[in-house]
Each structure stands twice: as structure tokens, then as C-alpha cells.
Amino acid sequence: MGVTIREIRFQRIHKKLKKPFVTSLQAVNDREAIIVTIISDSGLEGFGECVAFSTPWYTEETVESCAFVMERVLKPLLQARILSSPHEVATVFAPVKGNHMAKAAIEMAVWDLFAKYEGVPLWQYIGGLHKHIPAGVVVAASDDSILRDIEQAASKGYSRIKIKITAESDRALLKEAISRYPDIIFFADANGGFSEDNFGQLTLFNDIGFSLIEQPFGEQEWDLHAQAKKQMKTSICLDESIKSIHDVERMIEMQAADIIVLKMGRLGGWHETLKIVELCRRSGIGMWVGGMIEFGISKAHNLALASLPDIVLPGDFSDSRHFWDEDVIAPEIMVIDGKIELQQQAGIGYDVDLKKAGL
Ligand code: OSB
Numbered sequence: 001m002g003v004t005i006r007e008i009r010f011q012r013i014h015k016k017l018k019k020p021f022v023t024s025l026q027a028v029n030d031r032e033a034i035i036v037t038i039i040s041d042s043g044l045e046g047f048g049e050c051v052a053f054s055t056p057w058y059t060e061e062t063v064e065s066c067a068f069v070m071e072r073v074l075k076p077l078l079q080a081r082i083l084s085s086p087h088e089v090a091t092v093f094a095p096v097k098g099n100h101m102a103k104a105a106i107e108m109a110v111w112d113l114f115a116k117y118e119g120v121p122l123w124q125y126i127g128g129l130h131k132h133i134p135a136g137v138v139v140a141a142s143d144d145s146i147l148r149d150i151e152q153a154a155s156k157g158y159s160r161i162k163i164k165i166t167a168e169s170d171r172a173l174l175k176e177a178i179s180r181y182p183d184i185i186f187f188a189d190a191n192g193g194f195s196e197d198n199f200g201q202l203t204l205f206n207d208i209g210f211s212l213i214e215q216p217f218g219e220q221e222w223d224l225h226a227q228a229k230k231q232m233k234t235s236i237c238l239d240e241s242i243k244s245i246h247d248v249e250r251m252i253e254m255q256a257a258d259i260i261v262l263k264m265g266r267l268g269g270w271h272e273t274l275k276i277v278e279l280c281r282r283s284g285i286g287m288w289v290g291g292m293i294e295f296g297i298s299k300a301h302n303l304a305l306a307s308l309p310d311i312v313l314p315g316d317f318s319d320s321r322h323f324w325d326e327d328v329i330a331p332e333i334m335v336i337d338g339k340i341e342l343q344q345q346a347g348i349g350y351d352v353d354l355k356k357a358g359l
């Protein structure tokens, strides 16, 4: 008994963002992605999405490196296999080093396929309970437009707003903006923009009103993160530093942070992510699901992940029209009363239409 992998298909799509996403690391104007379709012997279709960027500014992988690894290295390992559980994909891919985003994209499609095989929504298949996921948006703006962007996000009902910060951010302006919205949760994301030299600047973000600061230092700066956690009352959260369960173990051992951002692409897929969720649950580490400026397929997987009972902090969940004029899924993801309702259909719960991406 099991699911036979009959066909594995990759399609590259490309869309312009409605508005550039500007961070200290990179301005993203266009988004390329690789959509994975896996078809079983019984004709079921599972979908995944590769979240690597066109250039290696967030992680080492790129769309091009993933296209090669997925087609030439991973596909031959999985083709024609009979799987009795989606967990087996991680074992099949284990001989291949790194390349987490390439692996995750294919793994996602297999998990969708298994949920469809069982006839249940993916969020139920993994043991999720939350049926409404709080919507959170990211404001990546310069000081001049930040107030307008926050006001706009608040008017759309987002219950959490994440603001990209640097050592140069206008703290008085941020504090004033945050104080205007007592019902909204504010996160800060530094994308590793601080260093030992401006450690003092970071501590000045303590009383701005942020409930956490994401990745203040570089991904290998474990000592600096541990120091920040000790000295600051605002929680420290790691994003880029966490690439596997070993990094989470190290983080806990060194007391380098209180919270982590789960991103299945960076972690290598569902199997590793679910192991990490279990470790964090046991260790009292907070978790939330992070975004990658992605299309609806990856978002649908992320929504399923966020339905797990131990994930209580609001993630990067904006609606389909936030980045795109039109998403590649139907129905599109919508924010109603600050929340996104999970679908009841089997698998990811959304139909995929790549014609909407010009294919
Ligand atoms: O650091 O969280 C990040 C987007 C791309 C790469 C890295 C990050 C982000 C975001 C999330 O901030 C944006 C989103 O998809 O909502």
C-alpha cells in the first residue's frame, strides 16, 4: 500500500511585484518561482513551490541552482518510487547535501499528494487545529512612507505588522506609530543588519513597542545573539541562522534566542520542520511561520503549518493581492476580520492555475 510517483513536473513562473519589496539586503521587483507538480499512479496531483530567489541574497540557493538540482539530482531519486509515508522523501534525499529549498519544493508536493490520497485537508493531515490563521503583513519601507504603510495595513485589518529595521531607523517615529495601534502586534526584522560595533544601537530598540526583534545579527553570530537575549527585554527571534534542527539545538544550548521563524524552504521541507516544531514545543521556544514573498502554493503549505496547536505567534500571512495583481491559486487567499480561513478541501485546499502566471 502506498502512493506511486508517476510523474514529476517543474514549471518556471515569473511575475512583477505590485510594488518593490525593499530591505537592507535587496530590493525585490520581480519574483521567479518553480512550481512542482507530482502526479500519482491514480492521477492525483500534489503541488509544491520553490522559494529560492533569483540571486543568492537571502540564502545560497537560487532559482537556477534549484532548477538544476530538482531536475537532474532529486527527480531521478524519487521517480517511480512507491512511498508509504511522505516522511520517506527526507530519507530518499538524504544523500544530497544542502539544497534545502530545492528539496522542500518537491517534498511539499508529496505531502499535498498524501493528504489528497487520504482525502483530508493538509492542515488536518499534519495534526493542525487552528481553523483561522491570524494575518500578518511586512512593511519594508523607508521612514518617509512607513506611517502610510502602517496605516494602510491597519485599515486592511492585519493583526500583526512586521517592520524592517536598520541601525539608522527613526526610533522616535516607530515608537509614535506603534503607540497609535494598541491592538496590533508589532515585530521588527533586522535581517542581520547589526554588528558588534553598533550593539548599543540595538539595545535602544528595547522600548519601542516591538514584541520581538528578528535576526539582529549575521547568521553565524551566536554569541552576539546570546548577549542580546541576556541584555534586552524585547524577545530575540532567529530567521536566517536556523537552517536545520541542529541550529535550533545550538540556539537552545547557547540561549541565543527565545523564538524562531519557521520557513520550510530554508529548513528543507515538512519533515525537518515538523521535527523542529516538536523540539521547540518541548523546549518552550516560540514559533511562527515566515514568508518568502511567495505565491499561493507555498502560502497554502505555510497556512497548514501555522494551524499546528503549538504555533501561536502570528506569521507573515498577507493576502494574495498584497504582492500580486493575480495569484496562481483559486480561490485566492483573503484576509477577513484580520484572519485567513483554512480550506476544507483535501490537500492544500486550493486549485492551481499557472495560466494566471502566463503559462
Ligand atoms: O527576512 O523574513 C525575511 C521575505 C523574503 C526574504 C526574507 C524575508 C522576507 C520577509 C517576508 O520579510 C515577506 C512576506 O512574504 O510576507
Ligand code: MG
Pocket: 189, 191, 214, 215, 239, 240, 261, 290
Ligand atoms: Mg526575516
